[in-house]
Amino acid sequence: MGNRYSCLAALMGLSLLAGCAWSPQAQEEAHAKLATAAQLDAHFMQLEAAVEGQCGGQQERFSQQQQRLDRVDADIREVGSLLRGLRSDMARADREPETVVRECTVDSDIGNKTLLGRSEWVGLPSIGTYLKARVDSGADTSSLSARDITPFERDGDNWVKFKLALEDDDTVIDAVRDNWIEAPIERRVRVLQSNGEASRPVISLLMTLGPIREQVEFTLSDRRQLSHPVLLGRRFMMDIAVIDVAERYLQPRPEFTDGAPASDAPADEARDSADTLD
Incomplete structure (x- = not known):
């Protein structure tokens, strides 16, 4: 008998607890706080688009900077070539000019x-x-x-x-x-x-x-x-x-x-x- 009363008391306690947890007012509050799956998907897509936009802009800026670096490098190589040519011309100018004498005869x-x-x-x-x-x-x-x-x-x-x-x-x-x-x-x-x-x-x-x-x-x-x-x-x-x-x-x-x-x-x-x- 005692055991039966204990089980019934436990079942009544669980029923009272269950009734409190799943009352209609509690369910409405829970649904208001939780987002639907469609809203979550839309939110994730917006985040993904924002991240891609930021990455794309950074990639374009990186490409432009690389082009500028390539042009600067080409200009540096050209200036170096001009300097080498100038040094060569200055070295030739310092040398004594060579006089070439050719003997020509006019044959009638x-x-x-x-x-x-x-x-x-x-x-x-x-x-x-x-x-x-x-x-x-x-x-x-x-x-x-x-x-x-x-x-x-x-x-x-x-x-x-x-x-x-x-x-x-x-x-x-x-x-x-x-x-x-x-x-x-x-x-x-x-x-x-x-x-x-x-x-x-x-x-x-x-x-x-x-x-x-x-x-x-x-x-x-x-x-x-x-x-x-x-x-x-x-x-x-x-x-x-x-x-x-x-x-x-x-x-x-x-x-x-x-x-x-x-x-x-x-x-x-x-x-x-x-x-x-x-």
């Missing part, structure tokens, strides 16, 4: 070609005089200074007569200065001028220049406003001569019966103007 013949300066003396045996000539590889054809150019016909062929167009101080054998010269017309060339198009006769004359003795085609035109009464173009020089523009009068002046000796040529050459171009 290059292989089978004749070396010419930018100005030379030419002889015209059919006219009987020597004249100064400008050698110009930029010009195609050669030219002879002429005035009073008069075409005419002889035995059915086209000919031309003319006089040399010279200034008073041009070097020429005086006996032929005002002589009429006649020659057959080989062809005609068209020349564009400021006032239109002109046709000029081309004649062929025997010409000597140093060891060269050739028939050369000359366009007849008045060259008195230019420095030389004769212009030799590249068509004449082809395969027989080369030009050294740093030199003048490499070949001797030809001699004629009524002319001055070749030894007097340097005095006439000295009157040339180095700045005058044809």
Whole structure:
């Protein structure tokens, strides 16, 4: 009996305790204090996003700092290279300059070609005089200074007569200065001028220049406003001569019966103007 009462007392005590713990008011208070699972998940996601944002910003700043360090490192290497070059230049400047002396000889013949300066003396045996000539590889054809150019016909062929167009101080054998010269017309060339198009006769004359003795085609035109009464173009020089523009009068002046000796040529050459171009 005693045991039964004890059990019943214990059960009644547990029931009273259970009734107090799970009363409706207590349950509502407990639910108000506890967060739902959805709210916890949202809270954790916000925390995660905040942490990722902070880490991402730090990573970007780190990348920018690394780029700045790389640029500074490249600048330092460049400055070092410049300093090494400057030291090398200063060392070379301190050394005594070396003088290199080369012995050069001018050979008037290059292989089978004749070396010419930018100005030379030419002889015209059919006219009987020597004249100064400008050698110009930029010009195609050669030219002879002429005035009073008069075409005419002889035995059915086209000919031309003319006089040399010279200034008073041009070097020429005086006996032929005002002589009429006649020659057959080989062809005609068209020349564009400021006032239109002109046709000029081309004649062929025997010409000597140093060891060269050739028939050369000359366009007849008045060259008195230019420095030389004769212009030799590249068509004449082809395969027989080369030009050294740093030199003048490499070949001797030809001699004629009524002319001055070749030894007097340097005095006439000295009157040339180095700045005058044809």
